[in-house]
Amino acid sequence: MVALNGRDLLSLADLSSTELQELLQLATQLKSQQLKLRCNKVLGLLFSKASTRTRVSFTVAMYQLGGQVIDLNPNVTQVSRGEPVQDTARVLDRYLDVLAIRTFAQQELETFASYAKIPVINALTDAEHPCQVLADLMTIQECFGSLSGLTLTYVGDGNNVANSLMLGCALAGMNVRIATPKGYEPDHEIVEQARAIANNKTEVLITHDPEIAAKGAAVLYTDVWASMGQEAEADDRFPIFQHYQISDQLLSFADREAIVLHCLPAHRGEEITEAVIEGPQSRVWDQAENRMHAQKALLASILGAE
Numbered sequence: 001m002v003a004l005n006g007r008d009l010l011s012l013a014d015l016s017s018t019e020l021q022e023l024l025q026l027a028t029q030l031k032s033q034q035l036k037l038r039c040n041k042v043l044g045l046l047f048s049k050a051s052t053r054t055r056v057s058f059t060v061a062m063y064q065l066g067g068q069v070i071d072l073n074p075n076v077t078q079v080s081r082g083e084p085v086q087d088t089a090r091v092l093d094r095y096l097d098v099l100a101i102r103t104f105a106q107q108e109l110e111t112f113a114s115y116a117k118i119p120v121i122n123a124l125t126d127a128e129h130p131c132q133v134l135a136d137l138m139t140i141q142e143c144f145g146s147l148s149g150l151t152l153t154y155v156g157d158g159n160n161v162a163n164s165l166m167l168g169c170a171l172a173g174m175n176v177r178i179a180t181p182k183g184y185e186p187d188h189e190i191v192e193q194a195r196a197i198a199n200n201k202t203e204v205l206i207t208h209d210p211e212i213a214a215k216g217a218a219v220l221y222t223d224v225w226a227s228m229g230q231e232a233e234a235d236d237r238f239p240i241f242q243h244y245q246i247s248d249q250l251l252s253f254a255d256r257e258a259i260v261l262h263c264l265p266a267h268r269g270e271e272i273t274e275a276v277i278e279g280p281q282s283r284v285w286d287q288a289e290n291r292m293h294a295q296k297a298l299l300a301s302i303l304g305a306e
């Protein structure tokens with residue numbers, strides 16, 4: 001079993017290709033119930049942004065492992081009253097075994113992790129959403145049998161999900177194409193990091209043309225045009241992103257067997273049409289379910305479950 005004993009997962013790039021592969025394999029074994037693991041540990045969830053899937057899937061995964069969860073809503077802790085991250089981290093690590101954090105700045109997560117002795121998991125920052133991409137890759141593997149050589153096309157805002165997809169696809173030996181409007185490209189440093197991982201063996205393409213990007217792709221993926229924290233920009237973004245929608249028309253450029261993914265929550269009629277999200281190529285509900293299996297594998301591996 002993949003041994004991430006005590007390690008943090010702050011970025012998908014914290015995993016090697018082999019570890020990623022083994023983690024996906026473990027998630028698949030746990031999903032099929034071919035393997036059962038137990039660990040009597042306590043997970044804290046410190047979320048400064050809203051969450052349905054991540055909160056519930058982490059909670060249920062931990063319960064199914066035989067562990068406990070404490071929801072540390074910042075509004076009912078001293079975090080919202082300004083207790084420094086450094087102090088909160090050094091106190092929580094005396095009580096908890098592992099902590100999943102959802103926040104804004106990646107730097108805050110990194111500071112937290114550098115002060116906390118317990119493992120810290122990125123449950124979404126402005127820069128990355130690694131747990132999402134573990135479930136995405138698991139879903140793609142379920143559909144196609146393997147990942148290597150497949151092409152994933154992401155259409156929309158070059159956000160946290162796009163950043164983690166670039167890293168995840170590069171680690172998995174997949175080609176990744178990101179189509180965004182000008183000025184909304186993914187993080188340049190993460191593009192370079194993904195290209196370094198891909199090492200010229202697979203493609204990491206950034207383009208402004210969704211049709212070129214979609215051509216022959218096995219997976220079409222999108223996410224909201226304005227992420228949490230960008231709500232004030234949503235109206236201004238609306239006209240800029242009009243062509244960055246997964247519609248039947250865009251889907252016709254992809255491979256005939258292509259699947260459609262969305263991390264959810266979705267805005268129907270914006271980044272994806274009702275017909276596509278509810279259509280035969282959509283795998284979004286399996287993808288959402290896989291959050292739980294992938295995170296169970298991650299927790300089991302980090303906590304040394306047996």
Ligand code: CP
Nearest residue numbers: 051052053054263264
């Ligand atoms: N996809 C995802 O992370 O969903 P939540 O924001 O509901 O957790």
Ligand code: NVA
Nearest residue numbers: 159223227228263264
């Ligand atoms: N990019 C989105 C993902 C939500 C799961 C956001 O950060 O709001």
